[in-house]
Amino acid sequence: MKIIVTDEVAAEGLELLRQDPRVKMDVRLGLKKEELLALIGEYDVIITRSGTTVDRDLLDAAKKLKMVARAGVGIDNVDVDYASSKGVIVVNAPFGNTNSAAEHTMALLMAACRNVTIANGSLKSGEWKRAPFTGVELKGKTAGVIGLGKVGGRVATRLKAFECEVLACDPYIAVKRAHDLGVKLVSHDEIYKNCDIITVHTPLTSETKGMIGPREFGMMKDGVIVLNVARGGIIDEQAMLDNLNNGKVSLAAFDVWSEEPPKTPVLKDLIAHPKLTVTPHLGANTVEAQINVAVDVSKEILNYLDEKPLENAVNIPRFDLALMDQMRPFLNLVNVMCDFGIQLLDSHPEKLIFSYAGAIAHYDCSPLTVCGLASLLGHVVDQDVNMVNASLIADQMGIVVEETKSTHADAFSNLITLTAEASGGKRRTIAGTLFEGVPRIVRLRDYAMDFTPEEHMLLLHYADRPGMIGKIGTIMGQHDINIAAMNLGRSEKRGEAMVILSLDSAAPAAVLEKIRGATEATFIKAIHMPSARR
Template sequence: MPKVLISDKMDPQAAQIFRDRGVEVDEITGLKPDELIKIIGQYDGLAIRSATKVTKEIIDAATNLKAIGRAGIGVDNVDIPYASAKGIVVMNTPFGNSITTAEHAIALIFALARQLPEADASTQAGKWEKNRFMGVEVTNKTLGLIGAGNIGSIVASRALGLKMKVAAYDPFLTPERAIEMGVEKVTLDELLAKADFITLHTPLTDQTRNILSAENLAKTKKGVRIVNCARGGLIDEAALKAGLDNGHIAGAALDVFAVEPATESPLFGTPNFISTPHLGASTSEAQVNVALQVAEQLSDYLMTGGVTNALNMPSLSAEEAPKVKPYLALAEKLGSLVGQLAHDNLTNISVEVEGSAAELNIKPLTGAVLAGIMRRYSDTVNMVNAPFLAKERGIDVREVRHDREGDYHSLLRVTVETSRGARSVAGTLFGNASPRLVELFGIKVEADLDGRMLYINNNDSPGFIGSVGSILGSAGINIGTFHLGRREAGGEAILLLSVDEEVPQELMRKIEALPNVRLVRSLKF
């Protein structure tokens, strides 16, 4: 039974979901780093919020950890590159608080439009400054949306319901999706020039850092109002204050800051500035949703192999996982085979699927192929860290999907480029369940890839099989199965033998010394 630790406070329903799905769970919150290090080694999964910091030291101590689930969007508290290198899946729950965050952005738009915080403070101070607080309507105003993903699209739908016009800047927004959302797709400069309100809904990356820089803020329409409920660092806060001070920017509302907790900021006290302490996800509904989702996602992964909202490997739904599982076994065996036989430096790896395999999610298959190949470099490799190992070694990975159906109902082909040229292996599933090799380096040969095997590349000649059998038999090594293939009579041939025990090096040298032998390799699956 897999075992999970919940190390941050979560809704108690999360623990019950684990138990209902057959996962043992401990709820131990408030652990100090050294306390967590002492116990983390016994767990297969770790469920966290923002309090637990999953550092390199904790990951090193987590010798059995397979997955980390973050109840929420931000994963700044997880060392994702190091977790990936250790083969640990890192998941978040990006949709559990989407509506909550979108509603907070809309609330701040209204607060800016009607100067609600200042009007409240004035009134409660005993003043009645009715003429001081002259607001603006949002109806018919243009909302500029920077980021039109999940949360941004919800904000757009709410804004359209308020009879606002919505212009969206997002490099990944297609014209078709823009039409579906009912928004105008624009460039960033076009958005800055026309928007009465700007709201940001994009992650913080090298491309988006200070996307509202001093230069871009200067391009905005005079009287613009700006809302950020996404990530601190998207706005140059000093330039924002300058724009508020000189009146070019009519108002700004930030729920996030470049440095948090933001206990002090030059923006504090600036007229027409509103701040909230990162409340985007702070509703009771959102807190329950993200806790339930992280429990479901971790349970799916640990019990069925389903991967949802992973940040360092392809997603694979719990429904897809049973269908893909036998193909994953085939992919890893083919990768292992070519990895054990192609000993030159690899420069390119191609993964091709055709027939029914072409209908599957190919990303997990590629991960499994890479895991098989990269095992030559590391004995702790898996589907999570294999792509990172390949990238570190400068190996280019390509995926090809063919609509055609050939001799087999489904086919998976792995081709590697080495200094000696391309080497290719192909396999299929027998009975939609059993992995089977069907082609090895261009030679048709059918074989199960299992246990210990002996690969012999030779020139086809009479009596060769008997010679090999005699050498192994005289040493007391039993042959389980043997599989033959050749290009043509008397030409290059391949012999794959399954053996009950490892073949010693001296016996392999005897086989290599036989006439017409080109290469002998010991294989293990």
């Protein structure tokens, strides 16, 4: 795997990649856009920070690119949708700088409240003034934290240590999480109306862009303190400037800007305001954070090489990290099932139904569905298909994908069923489960079966009558093909029979024709399952 590093990334973090013999890494800093476009076609992975724009031009030129690794939280500089359409995985490092961002929030808050930056400049200029720099204390203040994730949760904990009462707003956080942190969950409007200090810690999305504007400032207390150490643009910067000028906001602190570096008149006036304490996007700029994010993206690249689930891919459905270990065997099961099932179809499916029954139905199964879809489509289209672009390709092909769940699974604690519907009413069903972590197929069509998929298999249907198994075995023996295992299903005595043979080696087409003739098989198919080797 060839990797190019285009921005300054901590060498300690990249050392994991340097030690892997499968990796060839080039560090090329300061490349002009034209130079990068000329080079990128050679590489499988690009590691960036905020200095490289991964846009359509770059993604079109990157013919071999498998992954964009952003050594940091924000992905504003990556066209994620276009990367997804090309099957390029985008990973970031959302947790490596959480402590750094939380500490920087508190640093800015304390600097603003105690006039540190202005007093520092005054004293260094030779002045000795104290009265103009009288500050305010945090003790007894009501602080509002908008976004109670990794950073917001740490900020809330630190505010409580300063004896603040902390209110929080986050529609995606459970009440228990807030309770554990010792904070009270309230609505957005309650934050604006009741808090002396307001700090935001949400991602920048279409939902949060301009989230705090004239309406929200209008609800705030006079003399409120406002901080943004999350993403530029969450707080309307013109509204922020207006409310600093009219005195509604007594103090503020910003680390991030809607334009970086700031150039517009509004931003320049805002930065120059004496009541605003500012830093140039330093929330993640600690030695420890830079090492952490570099280590995190390096681990993700190695996970990709080792075919392990990715923990921080922003364009792949993924399990809760706490469930990863217990769900990983089901990813293997659905991959094996789909690898097997697609080989039984003689036309492209029009509809795919993924059904989950038993204990597994209590969890989010969308990563399993997308994994299975990628496995299926990989057999029927010419382009590379993975969990990034599988849903997009299915939609382009007009394939309807459905997911159903039931906590009842009859004889099995967990059961996954794939149903494929094709034109003309053709329908194929395959169901599987795990026995001691090993995938087993337990139903094909209407036949109850029980076998472990192997690399080489043979499936056939024929009229059930004496001597058929012997004929099959004889032909296989004549061609030195060993039968490792056999599983038989039938609808009724002397009705139609379905036989699955596990073979030590592949059965050539000529052998299949002999078996077809000897058994008068109505269906015969050699199945190759590379996924069963893993």
